[in-house]
Amino acid sequence: MKRIVALLATCATAVGLTTLLGPQPAAAAAGCEVDYTVTSQWQGGFQAGVKVTNLGDPVTGWTLKFSLPDSGQKLVQGWNAAWSQSGSTVSAAGTDWNRTLATGASTDLGFVGSFTGSNPKPSAFTLNGVACTGSVEEPPPNPDPGTGTPVGVNGQLHVCGVNLCNQYNRPIQLRGMSTHGIQWFSKCYNNAALDALAKDWKSDLLRIAMYVQENGYETDPAGFTSRVNSLVDMAEARGMYALIDFHTLTPGDPNYNLDRAKTFFASVAARNAAKKNVVYEIANEPNGVSWTAIKSYAEQVIPVIRAADPDAVIIVGTRGWSSLGVSDGSNETEVVNNPVNATNIMYAFHFYAASHKDNYRATVSRAASKLPLFVTEFGTVSATGDGTMDRSSTTAWLDLLDQLKISYANWTYSDANESSAAFKPGTCDGTDYSGSGVLSESGALLKSRISTADSFPTS
Ligand code: IDC
Secondary structure, eight states: OEEEEOOOOOOHHHHHHHHHHOOOOOOOOOOEEEEEEEEEEETTEEEEEEEEEEOSSOEESOEEEEEOSSTTOEEEEEESSEEEEETTEEEEEOOTTTSEEOTTOEEEEEEEEEOSSOOOOOEEEEETTEEOOOOOOOOOOOSOHHHHSHHHHHOSOEEETTEEEOTTSOBOOOEEEEOOOTTTOGGGOSHHHHHIIIIISOOSEEEEEEESSSSSGGGOHHHHHHHHHHHHHHHHHTTOEEEEEEEOOSSOOGGGGHHHHHHHHHHHHHHHTTOSSEEEEOOSOOOSSOHHHHHHHHHHHHHHHHHHOTTOOEEEOOHHHHSTTGGGTOOTHHHHTSOOSOSSEEEEEEEETTTOOHHHHHHHHHHTTTSOEEEEEEESSOTTSOSOOOHHHHHHHHHHHHHHTOOEEEEOSSOOSSTTOSBOTTGGGSSOSSSGGGBOHHHHHHHHHHTSOOOOOOO
């Protein structure tokens, strides 16, 4: 893997001009850093990751240009920008969701190229015509880390009307990532990975997917309970919310795990009651089971949590793999007409962008004015967790969720060998979770969406 950081001199001529003409009005500060990584190379072809950081004033609309030094080098296909090549110059223009870059903000792009002779690294990187000059300065340490983080700003959450509200009783949207099954991918949830999630991705939440079956909780209740608690602490230390997901999947009837759920939630709710960062998700994806059966399960598990942790938000899964019933030929009315008998609760909605499109979006649009919804899991790909990423459907979904202030967690913050994973396979065997070379196409898209400013209301 080859990696360079473009470091070029700037403003050499500005000094001369000032001397000749006297002081000039301050121009918009400009500058950028490019981190270019060849992530793989094969006979005649290569793939590269390009992380662009804006070091100047905020920009809305940008074009990155660079030069391919060898005449045999050609752009084949790029992502996360509109790519083109003219002569030896390659251009990448920001798209809808990453065209605004705040000062210090980054976006991850990438492309596949071909070459005939050698494959020298590109040169002369510019952003909006200004040479990319160099190193990103570390921001000064936050004087009060407690207040600037998502949990520091929002505090204890509660449901108000159909919204998730913060300590100022104002609606907020949390944007973050879900782990993969912690029985399989615990190596991905170390300090470095969670630092990257909090600081680099600016994630508001970590969903902790604790499978019950498939070598999960049922095989070692004490061990999994303690692993979940430790991830809650790791999220808390970084100011992120922790969504404790009792990841039932097969069998689909959550009542199969009712006793386990009561034991598990009694324990984690007692242990974490004083924390402000915990949200409970009591059944991942009920399937092959009626809403009445799910409601009955919820009305038995919720009191167990409330007895230990009275003020936490609790999320209830819905019929048809948490599709509000749509994947089972039903819809949200079965919940609207027969809601769970409890307060301070929300309902889960899940989607996989390549499989679930307009009719699912229409359901969410309708249901959002009647039910508090939380997208505790979604993928940019098909419901298998794999296959081609559907960028346009994902963008339509995320725009809708932003507009409705519906919180979300993306499946998965892991290096699983499937396209829903944010990192390339093998990433969690290393120490780099921040560079441009480690992200999958889905990871690059989600990081761009999640890392934009939250602007949580504080009064
Ligand atoms: C998938 C994982 C995959 C695993 C499978 C079975 O990505 O590696 O083999 O589960 O455990 C869901 C589920 C979630 C699925 C995901 C993708 O909540 O557990 O993960 N998905 O299939 N619902 C819809 C899709």
